[in-house]
Amino acid sequence: MASTSSDESLKLFAITAPGLEPVCAAEMAALGIAGTAEPGGVAWTGSVDELYAANLRLRTASRVLVRVAEFNARSFIELERHARKLPWERWVRKGGAVRLRVTSKKSKLYHEGAIAQRMLAWIGERVGGLGATEAEKAAADETEETPGAAQLFVVRAVRDGFTVSADASGALLHLRGYRQAVAKAPLRETLAAAMLLGCGWDGTAPLLDPMCGSGTIAIEGALIARGIAPGLASADGQPRAYAFQQWPGFDADAWARVVDAARAEARPSAGVPILGSDRDAGAIAAAAANAERAGVAADVELSVRAVSAVEPPAGTGLMIANPPYGVRVGEGDGLRNLYAALGRTARERAPGWTLALLSADRKLEAQAGVPFREVLRTSNGGIPVRLVAGEV
Numbered sequence: 001m002a003s004t005s006s007d008e009s010l011k012l013f014a015i016t017a018p019g020l021e022p023v024c025a026a027e028m029a030a031l032g033i034a035g036t037a038e039p040g041g042v043a044w045t046g047s048v049d050e051l052y053a054a055n056l057r058l059r060t061a062s063r064v065l066v067r068v069a070e071f072n073a074r075s076f077i078e079l080e081r082h083a084r085k086l087p088w089e090r091w092v093r094k095g096g097a098v099r100l101r102v103t104s105k106k107s108k109l110y111h112e113g114a115i116a117q118r119m120l121a122w123i124g125e126r127v128g129g130l131g132a133t134e135a136e137k138a139a140a141d142e143t144e145e146t147p148g149a150a151q152l153f154v155v156r157a158v159r160d161g162f163t164v165s166a167d168a169s170g171a172l173l174h175l176r177g178y179r180q181a182v183a184k185a186p187l188r189e190t191l192a193a194a195m196l197l198g199c200g201w202d203g204t205a206p207l208l209d210p211m212c213g214s215g216t217i218a219i220e221g222a223l224i225a226r227g228i229a230p231g232l233a234s235a236d237g238q239p240r241a242y243a244f245q246q247w248p249g250f251d252a253d254a255w256a257r258v259v260d261a262a263r264a265e266a267r268p269s270a271g272v273p274i275l276g277s278d279r280d281a282g283a284i285a286a287a288a289a290n291a292e293r294a295g296v297a298a299d300v301e302l303s304v305r306a307v308s309a310v311e312p313p314a315g316t317g318l319m320i321a322n323p324p325y326g327v328r329v330g331e332g333d334g335l336r337n338l339y340a341a342l343g344r345t346a347r348e349r350a351p352g353w354t355l356a357l358l359s360a361d362r363k364l365e366a367q368a369g370v371p372f373r374e375v376l377r378t379s380n381g382g383i384p385v386r387l388v389a390g391e392v
């Protein structure tokens with residue numbers, strides 16, 4: 001059976017949410033990987049070790065794909081000729097489950113469902129049969145962290161040019177495993193990390209989230225400050241599960257090497273104050289449970305208090321928040337006062353600090369009275385948002 005040897009060069013792509021590509025490329029550069037930011041992610045050519053490390057260590061990527069093939073096909077006969085030649089047994093075991101995500105644009109073969117159906121049949125023939133549960137698994141929510149979930153292949157046709165990629169991640173990478181308790185409108189872990197890294201926060205200055213909800217920004221901050229890989233953010237320090245571990249060619253030695261190298265970089269404590277507060281006691285209880293599960297409970301100081309009652313620690317640092325927008329957590333006119341209170345509190349209690357906000361509304365953000373610059377644009381739960389930051 002074909003294996004994936006650790007010196008083989010693979011064509012790799014880390015998918016990110018739109019707008020996070022440069023942050024992810026900078027993360028990769030810090031890992032010694034020279035990637036190229038493209039719309040939707042970062043491309044690079046690398047080894048199996050890099051594939052494993054990217055999954056384990058990138059804080060802002062949603063998933064990592066391995067390019068399987070690129071070819072042109074204008075008919076099902078041509079598609080069949082190419083698809084049957086591919087070494088599917090590298091990524092799928094006999095009896096394994098597969099799901100395909102097909103998109104076709106400006107191509108002769110435009111029927112995405114028909115492409116998926118035929119390719120599933122060819123993959124099944126090549127590996128000696130797919131599992132009986134493939135139909136149910138195909139319908140399953142892709143974010144589910146089901147052990148042994150169906151292997152995803154992403155097939156894109158643009159002007160008759162096909163690219164086929166195998167998903168190496170499995171459950172989306174924002175699912176570190178620690179956040180089981182959620183408050184209202186939680187932020188994806190990948191976006192929380194991108195907010196911090198995008199602001200240039202590297203874990204060496206104090207951090208305060210005065211509207212921390214379930215604690216995502218503070219917890220991601222503690223992971224950065226301690227150098228803990230997102231895939232190791234668990235109370236017992238064990239890595240989460242990845243699709244590549246199910247591949248027949250999985251290189252357990254390479255994986256052990258990558259995990260050991262990541263563990264060796266972790267520091268025993270954060271070294272800077274990391275504070276999270278929220279006026280909602282239920283949110284703080286959720287944040288505390290999440291911090292515990294992430295293995296950073298001792299690094300994050302959580303308290304129930306209103307924005308206007310925050311007490312920033314000595315020194316200058318980053319005050320960063322994901323305030324309610326009014327779209328998802330509607331609070332009407334009170335929101336204007338909330339943004340104004342945030343700006344006032346920052347000016348009065350945290351002079352010299354940077355204030356950063358994830359903003360969906362320029363008028364609301366202007367209430368803070370801080371000269372903001374735009375750090376990045378992305379979307380959060382389908383809402384277009386900007387991360388803005390300014391000195392107070």
Ligand SMILES: C[S@@+](CC[C@H](N)C(=O)[O-])C[C@H]1O[C@@H](n2cnc3c(N)ncnc32)[C@H](O)[C@@H]1O
Nearest residue numbers: 185186187211212213214216279280306307322
């Ligand atoms: C969009 S949620 C933050 C979600 C958080 N980033 C997470 O990942 O769970 C906004 C939070 O602001 C809090 N909040 C609203 N008004 C507040 C105030 N005046 N003082 C403190 N917290 C407030 C809410 O309780 C809510 O948890």
